[in-house]
Amino acid sequence: MASIKDISKLTGLSLATVSRVFNNSPLVSEKTRQKVLKAAEKLDYQPNMMAAALRSGKSKIVGVIVPEINNHFFSGIINSIEKKLSDANYNIIISQSHESEELENKALLSFLKLSVDGVLISISKETTDFSFLKKLMHQKTPVVFFDRTPKLEVASSVVLDDYKGAFMATQHLIDNGCNEIVHIAGDPKVSIFNRRRDGYVDALKENNHRVSENFILTLTHDQETDTTVLKLLFQNNPKIDGIFAHGDEICLYVMNILTTLGIQVPKQVKIIGFGNVDFTEHTYPRISTIDQKSNEMGLLAAEMLLKNLNNEEIIHSQQVLSPELIIREST
Amino acid sequence: MASIKDISKLTGLSLATVSRVFNNSPLVSEKTRQKVLKAAEKLDYQPNMMAAALRSGKSKIVGVIVPEINNHFFSGIINSIEKKLSDANYNIIISQSHESEELENKALLSFLKLSVDGVLISISKETTDFSFLKKLMHQKTPVVFFDRTPKLEVASSVVLDDYKGAFMATQHLIDNGCNEIVHIAGDPKVSIFNRRRDGYVDALKENNHRVSENFILTLTHDQETDTTVLKLLFQNNPKIDGIFAHGDEICLYVMNILTTLGIQVPKQVKIIGFGNVDFTEHTYPRISTIDQKSNEMGLLAAEMLLKNLNNEEIIHSQQVLSPELIIREST
DNA sequence: TTGTAGGCGTTATCAT
DNA sequence: ATGATAACGCCTACAA
Numbered sequence: 001m002a003s004i005k006d007i008s009k010l011t012g013l014s015l016a017t018v019s020r021v022f023n024n025s026p027l028v029s030e031k032t033r034q035k036v037l038k039a040a041e042k043l044d045y046q047p048n049m050m051a052a053a054l055r056s057g058k059s060k061i062v063g064v065i066v067p068e069i070n071n072h073f074f075s076g077i078i079n080s081i082e083k084k085l086s087d088a089n090y091n092i093i094i095s096q097s098h099e100s101e102e103l104e105n106k107a108l109l110s111f112l113k114l115s116v117d118g119v120l121i122s123i124s125k126e127t128t129d130f131s132f133l134k135k136l137m138h139q140k141t142p143v144v145f146f147d148r149t150p151k152l153e154v155a156s157s158v159v160l161d162d163y164k165g166a167f168m169a170t171q172h173l174i175d176n177g178c179n180e181i182v183h184i185a186g187d188p189k190v191s192i193f194n195r196r197r198d199g200y201v202d203a204l205k206e207n208n209h210r211v212s213e214n215f216i217l218t219l220t221h222d223q224e225t226d227t228t229v230l231k232l233l234f235q236n237n238p239k240i241d242g243i244f245a246h247g248d249e250i251c252l253y254v255m256n257i258l259t260t261l262g263i264q265v266p267k268q269v270k271i272i273g274f275g276n277v278d279f280t281e282h283t284y285p286r287i288s289t290i291d292q293k294s295n296e297m298g299l300l301a302a303e304m305l306l307k308n309l310n311n312e313e314i315i316h317s318q319q320v321l322s323p324e325l326i327i328r329e330s331t
Numbered sequence: 332m333a334s335i336k337d338i339s340k341l342t343g344l345s346l347a348t349v350s351r352v353f354n355n356s357p358l359v360s361e362k363t364r365q366k367v368l369k370a371a372e373k374l375d376y377q378p379n380m381m382a383a384a385l386r387s388g389k390s391k392i393v394g395v396i397v398p399e400i401n402n403h404f405f406s407g408i409i410n411s412i413e414k415k416l417s418d419a420n421y422n423i424i425i426s427q428s429h430e431s432e433e434l435e436n437k438a439l440l441s442f443l444k445l446s447v448d449g450v451l452i453s454i455s456k457e458t459t460d461f462s463f464l465k466k467l468m469h470q471k472t473p474v475v476f477f478d479r480t481p482k483l484e485v486a487s488s489v490v491l492d493d494y495k496g497a498f499m500a501t502q503h504l505i506d507n508g509c510n511e512i513v514h515i516a517g518d519p520k521v522s523i524f525n526r527r528r529d530g531y532v533d534a535l536k537e538n539n540h541r542v543s544e545n546f547i548l549t550l551t552h553d554q555e556t557d558t559t560v561l562k563l564l565f566q567n568n569p570k571i572d573g574i575f576a577h578g579d580e581i582c583l584y585v586m587n588i589l590t591t592l593g594i595q596v597p598k599q600v601k602i603i604g605f606g607n608v609d610f611t612e613h614t615y616p617r618i619s620t621i622d623q624k625s626n627e628m629g630l631l632a633a634e635m636l637l638k639n640l641n642n643e644e645i646i647h648s649q650q651v652l653s654p655e656l657i658i659r660e661s662t
Numbered sequence: 663t664t665g666t667a668g669g670c671g672t673t674a675t676c677a678t
Numbered sequence: 679a680t681g682a683t684a685a686c687g688c689c690t691a692c693a694a
Contacts, residue, residue, distance in 0.1 A: 001443075001470075003687055014665045019689060029663060049444045050390060051687035054381045054670050061424070061445075070403075070410040079401040082427055091441055093392070093424045096413055110422055113380045114392075139332075252613035259615055279610030282583035284590055334671055345681045350673060358679060382671035385686050666693075671686105678681075 002043035010039045022047060053115065062305065063111035064094045065104060065121040067148075072277045073294050074122065077146060080298030081120060088306055090117070097124040105132050118142045118305045123150055125189050142308035146301040148192065156308070158300045158319045162192045165290040165323030166199025169244045169272045172288070174207050176331055178242030178270055182215045182233070184254060186246040196246045196274065215240075219250065227257050234263065241269055248273035248280050248289055255287070255330065270331040276324075285329035293321045333374035341370045353378060384446065393636065394442035395425045396435060396452040398479075403608045404625050405453065408477060411629030412451060419637055421448070428455040436463050449473045449636045454481055456520050473639035477632040479523065487639070489631045489650045493523045496621040496654035497530025500575050500603045503619070505538050507662055509573030509601055513546045513564070515585055517577040527577050527605065546571075550581065558588050565594065572600055579604035579611050579620055586618070586661065601662040607655075616660035624652045 004018045013032060020028045021036040053059040062085055066074040078094065085092050095107035104124050111119060118141060130150050137143050145157040173181050183200045186193030204211050219226045234240060245251035251273030255265055265271050265285060273280060276291035300319055308314050335349045344363060351359045352367040384390040393416055397405040409425065416423050426438035435455050442450060449472060461481050468474050476488040504512050514531045517524030528547065535542045550557045565571060576582035582604030586596055596602050596616060604611060607622035631650055639645050
């Protein structure tokens, strides 16, 4: 690969002058600029980012960590992050934590060694110690958290208002005449699932509905067990007429079980999920759900990072996105 | 950040010796090795990959390009690629081509500037000119193609036997008593879709079934138009009893339209997709499909690349994965 | 406006 | 087994 040294030789100009051309320095005459550009063309010159990075301390690389890339929500976010950052001429390197703090730190260490310019991260469920991230941040490397954020005082973040989304979903069921509403809850280790639960509970309270612990279920994902659990629930509470599930996959899963049990959706029971995963549009009946704004989230997180990448000063800001109610045939 | 220079100062050893320790050179006594390691620990030393990359020409970065990251199949592949390569201490940088040759080349150029050690790519539908990729390959940068490969003589690749998958799907319908089988075809610009079509046609022929152009449809994705098309098709050919769709999404889409038209699946018409996307397991009825082996594909591609990354000689090999028939309730 | 020279952190080639 | 030194490709005072 040709280097500026080759161009320097070909044109008879100094290394400094050639370098200035590629850094758009105004301190170079139009004539020599053209000469350099022509030589560059001829030699098929491509700047070596490693060298530039080493010298300037700016790698033009942003590290992204998600729990699982193979997940609609996260790959949606990555999609918009990649779009935004590649437009700004940044490369993104991606790692998965697989919900393990160890892998997360390993990736973070890799980023450090690679001297990434910034980090976008959705922390793993397991992560409790943020010393590594703090270290990064103390090094003036901007970090933006999305979706899953740590309880740190000073941090930039973009999250969804999960509470609000859950509230909207529950309210929607109530508005459509549901009186006995069950919640299929998620892993309580994940704060967003707790917020969804809270939204459900508060929506019930606000509408003077009874809140019962028996109506808050966590399933095992073992089809037989879950079928039995639901069967019993409906036997004991035949008036149940609404279900709010904390996720779309589990929502579809429950809907299928109900069908097996001869319970009709939405006739007997209305059901709503959370996530607006693609397939919700293709099921029968199509599933009502809460859109998580993955595109907006990725975009906002990327924009936040870009802002901090350009400014010398790091400005922390917290953005909360409002979810959107998507009404389909299941409610 | 501490550098080997700092360690050198602290220990009184030379830069060379310190460097040798971190490169696991045998030419260093256990005693000094320990001394260096201790100092490194104390200074919280982390090697600077940019510097190492510049000097050694090895960046420990692999570039990955897919059409869309926000796609089950590709994110599944990326998932296994990331797992495999991060285990081998490689970082992966990801770009999307969004089916545009221009974006693809832009990403490839970025990779070049970053001096990636290797490239994994599934080419865009639009790509016809591979000069850029050839340039990379001539630079001794190993490239492995997956799923969508160019018609190049010398290249490493991992693909699915789409023909076989389509054949299996069609044969499965025939085995289950279908006599009039329709194929929902994909974009003929994509070679794998053509191979699926060929598999369908040949399976019919081999079973002495009539092949009719009228039974090979490409839909518009406009719900109204498509509904009309299918309605007419079934009015004119009421004996149609099987559908093989080139993808799971379109399969679900068609299944929904059939339901709208009062056609029962699988009672009247059996239907099978292609892809084994997650949701096929959650629909009602659950969709039979062909698994694309995304995990195996990513793993194999990564392994192929690793092999070429380690060897001096680049060895080209072509792997063809056999798809798997997943039988569910729709057939 | 252009050139000189030192250095970013590492590795590799000589010596010793 | 260890050390001195040049080089990777680029940027940037400083000098001219």
